Amino acid sequence: MKICLIAPIPPFKGGIAKYCYSLARELEERHDLLLLSYRRQYPSLLTGNRPQRDPSVDYAAVSSQFRNVSYELDSLNVLSWLAAARRVSEFSADLVILPWWVTYWAPQYLWFLRYFRKRGIKCLLLCINVYDHEESRVKNILTRFVLRRAERMIVHSGGELRELEAINRTASMCTHLLPVFSYQRMIPVPHKGIQCLNLLFFGFVRPYKGLDLLLRALVLVRELDIRLKVVGEFWHGTDEYVQLIRELDIAGVVEIIDRYVDDQEMSGYFAGADVVVLPYRTSKTSGVIATSYGYGKPVLAADVGGFHEVIRDGHTGRLVPPLSVPALAEGIRWFYESRGTDFAGNISSFVEERMSWHSLVDAIEEISGNVG
Numbered sequence: 303m304k305i306c307l308i309a310p311i312p313p314f315k316g317g318i319a320k321y322c323y324s325l326a327r328e329l330e331e332r333h334d335l336l337l338l339s340y341r342r343q344y345p346s347l348l349t350g351n352r353p354q355r356d357p358s359v360d361y362a363a364v365s366s367q368f369r370n371v372s373y374e375l376d377s378l379n380v381l382s383w384l385a386a387a388r389r390v391s392e393f394s395a396d397l398v399i400l401p402w403w404v405t406y407w408a409p410q411y412l413w414f415l416r417y418f419r420k421r422g423i424k425c426l427l428l429c430i431n432v433y434d435h436e437e438s439r440v441k442n443i444l445t446r447f448v449l450r451r452a453e454r455m456i457v458h459s460g461g462e463l464r465e466l467e468a469i470n471r472t473a474s475m476c477t478h479l480l481p482v483f484s485y486q487r488m489i490p491v492p493h494k495g496i497q498c499l500n501l502l503f504f505g506f507v508r509p510y511k512g513l514d515l516l517l518r519a520l521v522l523v524r525e526l527d528i529r530l531k532v533v534g535e536f537w538h539g540t541d542e543y544v545q546l547i548r549e550l551d552i553a554g555v556v557e558i559i560d561r562y563v564d565d566q567e568m569s570g571y572f573a574g575a576d577v578v579v580l581p582y583r584t585s586k587t588s589g590v591i592a593t594s595y596g597y598g599k600p601v602l603a604a605d606v607g608g609f610h611e612v613i614r615d616g617h618t619g620r621l622v623p624p625l626s627v628p629a630l631a632e633g634i635r636w637f638y639e640s641r642g643t644d645f646a647g648n649i650s651s652f653v654e655e656r657m658s659w660h661s662l663v664d665a666i667e668e669i670s671g672n673v674g
Contacts, residue, residue: 321481340373401427428456452470499529501578517547530556572599576641578590581602602637
């Protein structure tokens with residue numbers, strides 16, 4: 303099948319680019335792929351003027367892995383949309399895949415969907431999120447406006463499938479768990495304290511992710527040997543959290559690394575972690591869980607969205623009620639007392655069964671109605 307994937311890939315930062323790259327690698331192995339990425343993904347204003355590209359990524363090395371790839375799209379330049387669409391038509395694509403995760407893409411995707419439908423080219427929206435994590439009435443209206451015009455969609459949780467069904471009852475749709483990223487694992491450095499439990503909070507720090515709840519939970523397990531690393535860029539700065547750490551008197555057990563880290567450095571943080579913690583107030587899916595599983599690390603998470611579909615409680619991690627500081631503390635205590643569990647083995651079995659890129663492409667082939 304001739305497939306076009308229109309999506310950001312490295313050297314762009316973040317989990318979405320890594321997701322699209324991993325998908326592209328699997329598609330490249332099985333189909334004739336046209337991969338169209340971006341020279342500009344977002345305007346600087348939307349990212350707080352933070353760099354959007356990872357300087358450690360070898361652009362040429364990434365490009366060399368694909369037979370037909372370009373970085374010519376500009377999300378703000380309609381002429382680049384037209385050039386990309388014409389290239390898809392010249393490629394004679396059977397299917398165009400568009401990843402959907404934030405409402406920002408509504409204008410461009412509406413244009414693409416209309417263009418390709420008029421030319422008889424199938425489109426699939428791969429919904430990493432249905433609605434924005436930080437929703438608003440305007441965003442939700444725009445999201446529904448786009449998704450009602452899609453004819454094929456895949457989501458990563460049952461809850462989001464139900465959301466899609468409420469938006470668009472005529473489209474073909476299915477669910478597939480968020481696949482696991484593959485990383486080069488580092489050998490863990492022995493911890494100074496044999497009894498120490500090392501927690502990791504990883505990724506962009508935004509209010510909905512509940513870092514403040516985790517910090518408060520640490521106070522309730524103060525008698526245990528616990529260490530927490532917070533690794534990732536802070537969306538609204540660190541001041542609020544630094545002040546809270548001082549008020550709670552836990553500065554001695556919390557380390558903040560307020561910046562983007564590349565894959566090599568990230569591997570070190572995951573290697574040194576015993577548990578990855580997601581105390582989210584709300585979410586549907588999370589690439590951090592897939593990343594954690596890629597390193598064989600269990601997850602302590604609030605039971606929000608579709609997390610219960612990805613975390614086998616007591617086997618690959620632990621689920622606790624959301625918005626509950628005491629429940630988070632009890633979850634930490636459970637991990638402290640359960641270190642004899644073969645979490646890595648449990649995770650490996652679960653991933654092979656339900657979270658592979660191969661099976662995601664199987665789902666794409668099935669919903670497209672063409673497995674040639």
